[in-house]
Amino acid sequence: MNTARTVAAVSLMLALGLPTAGAAIEPGAMPAVQNYDGVQYVSGGIGVGERNAMHAAARNYDLHLTFATRKRGAYLADVDVTVHDAKGRTILQATSEGPWLYAKLPPGEYRVTAVMNGEKRVHSTRIGPGHLRQVIFRWNVPVGGVRG
Numbered sequence: 247m248n249t250a251r252t253v254a255a256v257s258l259m260l261a262l263g264l265p266t267a268g269a270a271i272e273p274g275a276m277p278a279v280q281n282y283d284g285v286q287y288v289s290g291g292i293g294v295g296e297r298n299a300m301h302a303a304a305r306n307y308d309l310h311l312t313f314a315t316r317k318r319g320a321y322l323a324d325v326d327v328t329v330h331d332a333k334g335r336t337i338l339q340a341t342s343e344g345p346w347l348y349a350k351l352p353p354g355e356y357r358v359t360a361v362m363n364g365e366k367r368v369h370s371t372r373i374g375p376g377h378l379r380q381v382i383f384r385w386n387v388p389v390g391g392v393r394g
Contacts, residue, residue, distance in 0.1 A: 275299040277343060285338045291346035300346055307348035308373050314345065316384040321345030326361040
């Protein structure tokens, strides 16, 4: 099945409220796992197949970051992310390739900084063994534009 047909089929299934788990995940839909100084992460979430693939893999990551606009909740991409540990060391630095970034971090205290169009958002969080932490970053973005 080609991509256009898959997207059309999944869109129809979603509109009808039908389950889409197997139909929406195409081979290669999962973004590549990246590594920054020993910390594994994945970013993406653009398109139905990629979102479903990331959702299926979410349990393997203990930090989930989401990037969106404040008013409409529209997803954002190209967000610069830096994670510092309690000692101030940079343990992750990346640019999100979609609205979601998942990372595998050891238990501890972290400061997560997200920058979009020069506007910085900072959130402190704690990762515990076997516990998922979700952080949502929101920006006021004018209608019709994000980056240039």
